[in-house]
Amino acid sequence: MIDGSQVQRANGLIREFNAAGVLAAGDVHVALRLGRLAGESDEQVLLATALVVRAVRAGSVCLDLRRMRDVAVDGGDAEPDRFDPAALPWPSIETVLAGLRRSPLVQGAAAGPLRPLRLVQAGGTDLLYLARYHRQEQTVRRILDERARTAPMIDVAAVETAVQTLFPDPPPDRQRLAAVLAVTRWTTLVAGGPGTGKTHTVARILALLNTVEPGLRIGLAAPTGKAAVRLQDEVRGQAASLELSQQLSAVTLHRLLGWHRGRARFRFGAANRLPYDVVVVDETSMVSLTLMCRLLEAIRPDARLVLVGDPDQLASVEAGAVLADLVGRPLSAGVVASADEPILAGPAGADVSSSAPTGEPPLTADERERLRGGIVRLVRGRRFGGAIADLAGAIRDSDADRTLALLHSGDEQIEFVPPGEWTALRADVVACAGRVRERAEVGDAVAALRELERHRLLCAHRDGPFGVGRWQREALGWVAQAQQERLDPHGWYPGQPLLVTANDYESRIYNGDTGVVVRRDGALVGAFQRGGDPFVLHPSQLPAVQTAYAMTIHRSQGSQYDAVTVLLPSTSSALLTRELLYTAVTRARHRVRLLGTDEVVRAAVQRRAYRASGLRWLPESNRPAAESAGS
Numbered sequence: 001m002i003d004g005s006q007v008q009r010a011n012g013l014i015r016e017f018n019a020a021g022v023l024a025a026g027d028v029h030v031a032l033r034l035g036r037l038a039g040e041s042d043e044q045v046l047l048a049t050a051l052v053v054r055a056v057r058a059g060s061v062c063l064d065l066r067r068m069r070d071v072a073v074d075g076g077d078a079e080p081d082r083f084d085p086a087a088l089p090w091p092s093i094e095t096v097l098a099g100l101r102r103s104p105l106v107q108g109a110a111a112g113p114l115r116p117l118r119l120v121q122a123g124g125t126d127l128l129y130l131a132r133y134h135r136q137e138q139t140v141r142r143i144l145d146e147r148a149r150t151a152p153m154i155d156v157a158a159v160e161t162a163v164q165t166l167f168p169d170p171p172p173d174r175q176r177l178a179a180v181l182a183v184t185r186w187t188t189l190v191a192g193g194p195g196t197g198k199t200h201t202v203a204r205i206l207a208l209l210n211t212v213e214p215g216l217r218i219g220l221a222a223p224t225g226k227a228a229v230r231l232q233d234e235v236r237g238q239a240a241s242l243e244l245s246q247q248l249s250a251v252t253l254h255r256l257l258g259w260h261r262g263r264a265r266f267r268f269g270a271a272n273r274l275p276y277d278v279v280v281v282d283e284t285s286m287v288s289l290t291l292m293c294r295l296l297e298a299i300r301p302d303a304r305l306v307l308v309g310d311p312d313q314l315a316s317v318e319a320g321a322v323l324a325d326l327v328g329r330p331l332s333a334g335v336v337a338s339a340d341e342p343i344l345a346g347p348a349g350a351d352v353s354s355s356a357p358t359g360e361p362p363l364t365a366d367e368r369e370r371l372r373g374g375i376v377r378l379v380r381g382r383r384f385g386g387a388i389a390d391l392a393g394a395i396r397d398s399d400a401d402r403t404l405a406l407l408h409s410g411d412e413q414i415e416f417v418p419p420g421e422w423t424a425l426r427a428d429v430v431a432c433a434g435r436v437r438e439r440a441e442v443g444d445a446v447a448a449l450r451e452l453e454r455h456r457l458l459c460a461h462r463d464g465p466f467g468v469g470r471w472q473r474e475a476l477g478w479v480a481q482a483q484q485e486r487l488d489p490h491g492w493y494p495g496q497p498l499l500v501t502a503n504d505y506e507s508r509i510y511n512g513d514t515g516v517v518v519r520r521d522g523a524l525v526g527a528f529q530r531g532g533d534p535f536v537l538h539p540s541q542l543p544a545v546q547t548a549y550a551m552t553i554h555r556s557q558g559s560q561y562d563a564v565t566v567l568l569p570s571t572s573s574a575l576l577t578r579e580l581l582y583t584a585v586t587r588a589r590h591r592v593r594l595l596g597t598d599e600v601v602r603a604a605v606q607r608r609a610y611r612a613s614g615l616r617w618l619p620e621s622n623r624p625a626a627e628s629a630g631s
């Protein structure tokens with residue numbers, strides 16, 4: 001978010017871009033400081049330096065110089081149409097490139113070791129990196145390519161037998177392919193939308209490994225505490241039927257890597273590898289480049305890594321969309337021919353090129369190619385069918401006409417109403433809060449939590465007319481009026497929906513957890529979902545929490561609700577993208593309601609959350625002429 005403040009010391013272009021709100025004060029300060037240290041005063045180079053800092057802040061790993069003008073300035077919908085970036089005096093890319101190629105910031109300064117920028121050609125464009133992110137990207141690429149050059153030794157016959165037992169569906173069953181890859185490769189990527197059976201497959205992958213190589217040490221992790229709890233609950237839920245240990249636990253990636261408050265570095269890394277033989281990471285779409293780099297450095301080369309997630313969802317808050325990049329990148333030339341080819345093909349005579357009777361579509365040539373790289377995408381929805389899955393598919397395929405046709409189809413699972421039409425939303429919020437309250441009053445935490453999942457109000461922004469802040473107040477007012485009581489969002493009352501905003505490892509409460517206040521033995525307690533039994537805490541023990549009748553789509557990632565209402569922002573919102581709409585719609589199990597216009601939906605479906613990175617292109621070593629001077 002632009003902080004709006006202006007830097008007095010800035011001159012020339014950088015000052016103008018700062019005044020227009022494209023550059024935040026922090027972007028300008030970093031660029032000016034680096035320029036001073038390296039002896040660089042070219043205003044176009046300094047502008048590019050500030051823009052790369054800005055790009056990282058906005059989630060990109062680098063600045064795509066050919067798209068540097070594609071800046072969106074977002075006032076959280078509060079100040080749409082604040083300014084037109086096209087009106088700024090943008091320098092030509094050729095001038096910027098020429099300046100960068102001779103700049104001490106890229107070439108290195110004679111005075112010292114400082115070389116904070118890297119300039120790289122990839123994918124037909126020029127990418128400008130802060131050196132740190134370039135290093136991390138190179139590390140991720142190098143380690144993954146090294147891991148793809150060898151494969152675990154396996155007993156093919158034993159794997160084949162175990163696979164048949166655990167995956168009885170006829171080929172082509174992509175869950176089965178995922179499991180075969182996970183056993184026969186050091187690195188496997190299992191992609192798939194919600195309800196395609198990713199977690200189901202993870203549990204079976206662990207069972208398969210347990211059968212063919214008993215005694216492997218398993219590490220389960222996810223980027224957030226909430227996602228880790230969910231992974232653990234779901235794996236444990238299947239443990240008994242799969243003869244897996246009930247003791248398997250999942251932790252956050254930070255915990256897995258040995259993060260400690262006050263310590264700058266993780267305990268585990270290249271010099272002190274993780275003790276696990278298998279590491280499974282769920283919700284990998286939320287993993288940033290920096291964290292992926294640390295994870296790969298910490299994993300032993302002879303340990304299996306299974307990365308699971310939905311590459312079409314919103315990416316991590318920090319820089320990088322690593323999962324989407326890895327799923328989409330061309331295969332490295334060095335991929336080993338693995339012993340899994342016959343098992344991947346299925347039983348002798350199996351036909352993987354036509355649909356299975358289960359409805360599983362045939363494997364495409366591209367999918368077969370990706371399997372060689374250890375990548376599989378689960379495509380068959382196992383949870384919700386029908387209109388919501390179709391809608392999610394249309395959004396994912398960027399098909400605005402089909403998306404709008406589905407929204408206007410009158411299907412009972414989908415409601416599409418104008419922005420100001422919130423009568424039905426109000427009725428849902430009030431009804432849901434009433435049922436939660438009823439259960440909370442009698443101390444039934446399980447039922448109160450279940451009722452809380454019946455409906456969720458989601459917003460793109462935190463602030464502004466379509467933001468969580470406003471709609472939280474609005475919903476609280478509706479509920480208070482319906483319950484004929486003054487509800488204090490800063491106190492405690494039965495039925496109060498809670499959202500945790502910080503991790504508290506001691507209390508086992510994590511950022512993003514949702515819970516509810518219930519009455520127990522005359523006192524009020526906060527209840528949070530943990531497997532079958534809710535986890536109950538006295539309010540005074542709760543870390544940072546908010547009353548949450550509404551939440552951002554970002555925060556809802558990794559959760560699903562029976563019904564979801566999504567308040568779409570205006571077309572001028574920088575957050576309005578295909579990934580945002582897809583993530584919002586796929587939070588719904590049975591019913592989704594969108595408040596917005598055709599124009600807004602069309603804009604969302606056609607706009608990608610662009611995250612510049614070099615990871616999705618061929619390695620630079622394969623493109624000898626590609627790298628520009630100084631990189």
Ligand SMILES: Nc1ncnc2c1ncn2[C@@H]1O[C@H](COP(=O)(O)OP(=O)(O)OP(=O)(O)O)[C@@H](O)[C@H]1O
Nearest residue numbers: 175192193194195196197198199200201382383560
């Ligand atoms: N092969 C299968 N046979 C029977 N049931 C399955 C199979 N695969 C998945 N399921 C069921 O489908 C539902 C969705 O599966 P699962 O939770 O594993 O999906 P997911 O991709 O992890 O979803 P999410 O992304 O929402 O976590 C679960 O109830 C699961 O038990």
